[in-house]
Amino acid sequence: MTPKDRQNIEPPEVIVVAADVDEVRCDGGGGPLGHPVVWYSFDGASEVECGYCDRKFVKKTDA
Numbered sequence: 001m002t003p004k005d006r007q008n009i010e011p012p013e014v015i016v017v018a019a020d021v022d023e024v025r026c027d028g029g030g031g032p033l034g035h036p037v038v039w040y041s042f043d044g045a046s047e048v049e050c051g052y053c054d055r056k057f058v059k060k061t062d063a
């Protein structure tokens with residue numbers, strides 16, 4: 001933890017996935033903060049955002 005991390009509003013979690021992944025699954029991490037499982041397709045984009053929990057899935061670009 002650094003002083004920069006101490007903010008009232010936490011930024012959305014970013015999850016990096018492999019460059020060849022086309023679909024990601026999100027359930028909010030499970031537990032009380034979770035949500036129904038949803039699948040998102042990158043569909044050519046380099047990142048997708050979960051409409052439930054604002055998590056962002058980003059494709060790893062550098063090899």
Ligand SMILES: [Zn+2]
Nearest residue numbers: 026028050053
């Ligand atoms: Zn989610």
